Amino acid sequence: MYMRRKIDRFLSDWKLDNDRKPLIIKGSRQIGKTESIRHFAAEHYESVIEINFVEEPKYTMITADGYKSDAIIKNISLIDPTKKFIPGKTLLFFDEIQHFPDIATSLKFFKQDGRFDVICSGSMLGINYRRIESNSVGYKKDYIMYSLDFEEFLWAKGYDASLHDDLLGAMLELRPFSEPEMAVYRSLFLDYCVLGGMPAVVKQYIESGIFEGSLDTQRQLIEDYKEDIRKYADGVDQTRIINVFNSIAPQLAKENKKFQISKVASGARFHTYRGCIEWLTDAGIVNVCNCMNFPELPLKGNIDPDKFKLYFSDSGLLVAMLDDEAQDDLRANKNLGVYKGALYENMVGEALVKSGCELCYYKRDDSTLEQDFFLRTSNSLVPVEVKSQNGRAKSLRTLISSEKYADIRFGVKMINGNIGYSDHIYTFPYFCTFLLREFLKAGTFDEEKDL
The missing domain is CATH 3.40.50.300 (P-loop containing nucleotide triphosphate hydrolases)
Incomplete structure (x- = not known):
């Protein structure tokens, strides 16, 4: 097939x-x-x-x-x-x-x-x-080329190209999905969350119709990546690269998702591990999300090279790194547990990279202000917040309303819920993330700053 x-x-x-x-x-x-x-x-x-x-x-x-x-x-x-x-x-x-x-x-x-x-x-x-x-x-x-994105997964499930236009049309018209649509798309997206986009895993699931065997395939892929590290990396870096690789999932599960070299190994220092992160990035195994010096345009050159988050390039790799109890709950009950925030954030970051975006975030040192991702239109910097629950987005509202952030005029919130718009914040379901860049290119926005 x-x-x-x-x-x-x-x-x-x-x-x-x-x-x-x-x-x-x-x-x-x-x-x-x-x-x-x-x-x-x-x-x-x-x-x-x-x-x-x-x-x-x-x-x-x-x-x-x-x-x-x-x-x-x-x-x-x-x-x-x-x-x-x-x-x-x-x-x-x-x-x-x-x-x-x-x-x-x-x-x-x-x-x-x-x-x-x-x-x-x-x-x-x-x-x-x-x-x-x-x-x-x-x-x-x-x-x-990347592993399958959500749209390619839908193709594998038998949906045709018209679904792309239907989803994007709903986003541009700010037309909420019906209950049957939400039920179907949410279920499909949760399946994609569990499986990731590696072709061997998806094909096995499509042909059998069940998750059985998918975890074994995912974990074999993990072992294959580690074998590549041993094959292609030099000397002591092999151990350091594998240590970084093994540390990504537990660090993503924490509330502070900034990747901390000190958590990788006892006595680990940034200068000795920088090359390991570059190696994993060059190999296409991880996506790096750089911290901005300040949320303003242009994005190029506006990053702190010592602060970043690491995401798996395919969320199926993150799923494969979970412990056995979390695996059982995930596959049997679609319960993401303590990894819910990590998995959804990884999924959004992955979808943005696959649609051609570079990842960056912002964390203000002297406050709790933090924003997960940023995109842009021709005139505006667009903050994107990933919410595991559809609650208030305090940081997002601050960035939009404050005169300190002149390039930010509206924002986007990705949730486990329906399409909406209020107070210059566009709200979309997670399963629409792969269309977010197209939405920003095709849409017409009020880019006057409210002060």
Whole structure:
């Protein structure tokens, strides 16, 4: 069963571009990159030359005579003469290129040649990407792929593209969902919360219709990530990276979700662990939410590099890290327990990243003022608050009403409830988060500051 993905449209548009460049698809392990590329290739090419540098290390020899396309094609054909290179009808698919980043040097020559399309992919590309970038700058196009977002999960469940327009239309019209709609969407979103978006987990659930086995699959993914850390990280950093990884879930469960290095290990210091966090970020395992120096525009450069929160890039990884008792309650009763705030905040952060946003938050040192996330329109900074219960949003109201925060004119509150609007605060259900960026682009807002 092939699950429709958003990269499908991107790949089709890329193929239609007459001046297309070789494509590099980045993303963490087991999010469906290879499957999507194969699906696309089977529909669009007469010949597909797939080379996996992990499974077939002998192909690292194909650059022995240089990086020009003719030399590489000759050496591929020497290794396997059954591979057919048909000009204009062939895709070369180089997979797991983190094991052979030198192949990126050839992209310039394949672009200049123009006879064959090239797609590269790999599960740990971020770690080696500076080297890949320097070898192919100006001659490739990048695409970042993630695990399934909520919309892709709905597609897997059988819903069609019209649901996107229905949900966004309700948000733009501020039209509350009916009780049947809320019941269905909430149930689907809770299933997605439990499962996360890793294709193996979702596919298992779709095919069986039950959660049985999903936890084992999630925990195996966790072990696979730890094995990657042991494989790709150097020396003592392996232990430190795993310690950071193991510390994310318990720190998210606390009221103060700022990530504290001192909680990772006895005597841990920020300067010795900074590289570990960068490693996990480059590997696509975590999303970093940086603390703003002050809530104002522009966002670029307006962060404190020593203060941040860490979220899992896929909430299924967070779920897999919960203790057995919490797992049983979660799957049997859909009760999120003490992790409710952590899971919803992780879900919102994950959805924002998957829709193309960078994460940032604000915590004022001399007060309790704190805001979970920030987005922006062309003129306004937009605070986003995640509420595990639909209570008052004191910090959000302060940011909107105070003359200190001139760039903030309205805000958004994500809740386990329906659509609403009051006092310059838009309220939306969690399951609408994947549309929040589109809402801000398409909507018309009163951006006059009330003072």
